[in-house]
Amino acid sequence: MTDAATTGTVAEPLAELAPEPPAQLALVDLRGVTRDVVLPDGRKLEILRGVDLTVGPGEHVAVVGRSGTGKSTLLNILGLIDSPTSGEYLLEGTPIGRLRSRARARRRGDDFGFVFQQFNLLQGRTALENVAAPLLYARGRKFWTRTRLAAQMLDRVGLGDRLETMPEKLSGGEQQRVAIARALVRGPRVILADEPTGALDVDTGRAIMDLLDEAATDTGAALVTITHDLAIASRADRQFRLADGVLVPIHLDSPAAVVESAEVPLGGMSPAGAGSAVGQRGAHELEATA
Numbered sequence: 001m002t003d004a005a006t007t008g009t010v011a012e013p014l015a016e017l018a019p020e021p022p023a024q025l026a027l028v029d030l031r032g033v034t035r036d037v038v039l040p041d042g043r044k045l046e047i048l049r050g051v052d053l054t055v056g057p058g059e060h061v062a063v064v065g066r067s068g069t070g071k072s073t074l075l076n077i078l079g080l081i082d083s084p085t086s087g088e089y090l091l092e093g094t095p096i097g098r099l100r101s102r103a104r105a106r107r108r109g110d111d112f113g114f115v116f117q118q119f120n121l122l123q124g125r126t127a128l129e130n131v132a133a134p135l136l137y138a139r140g141r142k143f144w145t146r147t148r149l150a151a152q153m154l155d156r157v158g159l160g161d162r163l164e165t166m167p168e169k170l171s172g173g174e175q176q177r178v179a180i181a182r183a184l185v186r187g188p189r190v191i192l193a194d195e196p197t198g199a200l201d202v203d204t205g206r207a208i209m210d211l212l213d214e215a216a217t218d219t220g221a222a223l224v225t226i227t228h229d230l231a232i233a234s235r236a237d238r239q240f241r242l243a244d245g246v247l248v249p250i251h252l253d254s255p256a257a258v259v260e261s262a263e264v265p266l267g268g269m270s271p272a273g274a275g276s277a278v279g280q281r282g283a284h285e286l287e288a289t290a
């Protein structure tokens with residue numbers, strides 16, 4: 001394609017007449033998404049009240065918020081596990097609400113990889129079997145191909161020598177590596193991580209985030225991380241706080257901002273819980289980057 005339209009003087013008089021170049025299609029685009037549930041006593045609980053969020057290919061986004069504000073609900077909607085009560089969800093321009101359940105399940109498997117706080121591995125199955133499991137649902141993959149791919153992924157996360165180990169024999173950090181390998185094995189376009197470091201110590205958590213960031217960057221996948229840890233949130237390209245059912249952009253791009261805002265987005269959490277840990281981790285991160 002010649003590029004006269006984008007270069008120099010020839011194009012300039014035409015610029016006003018030329019149509020706008022199409023904006024890059026967002027991979028994930030939530031518009032006014034709400035999620036209500038009806039409680040047993042008949043009351044309606046409005047978990048999400050109008051969430052707008054766009055995530056582009058390869059972008060890293062973090063969401064923080066108090067316990068019970070709807071972060072997992074939001075992630076489940078993003079990953080097609082749950083559906084909005086109202087509003088629109090466009091997945092690369094496709095309105096998800098119009099997909100039939102089989103098409104939806106296919107997109108969930110093809111496009112998303114999930115990482116959870118408690119790893120959610122199949123007990124009684126080896127690391128290799130855990131990582132190969134999502135490939136059972138990918139058409140046209142023979143047993144040996146699945147096994148080879150799974151072994152490659154485990155090697156990629158540093159567990160190439162633990163293929164036959166059962167999850168219960170692995171440390172928390174190692175189990176999370178298996179879970180990351182499992183999330184990546186089908187080459188997702190979006191990785192959804194729900195407090196991926198929540199069950200790990202600070203150093204292991206940081207190594208796990210390094211791995212997730214790196215894997216997402218290498219494969220060009222978008223990464224949405226839910227976390228209580230502002231130091232971890234600050235690594236993302238963009239950060240949001242979920243509060244009162246809406247997403248509010250916050251800025252944690254400097255370590256100082258992490259420390260300053262440690263009480264802002266997460267205030268009200270249990271004093272012995274994530275609130276204090278966040279402060280420590282913020283300071284820790286500050287030292288590490290100073």
Ligand SMILES: Nc1ncnc2c1ncn2[C@@H]1O[C@H](COP(=O)(O)OP(=O)(O)OP(=O)(O)O)[C@@H](O)[C@H]1O
Nearest residue numbers: 037039045047065066067068069070071072073074
């Ligand atoms: N299916 C449901 N029925 C009733 N209430 C629900 C349902 N799903 C979620 N909730 C409630 O909605 C709120 C948000 O839940 P969610 O799990 O999304 O919060 P969260 O921000 O992920 O919390 P945490 O940080 O503790 O994981 C909670 O009060 C929860 O009890």
Ligand SMILES: [Mg+2]
Nearest residue numbers: 071072073194
């Ligand atoms: Mg949650």
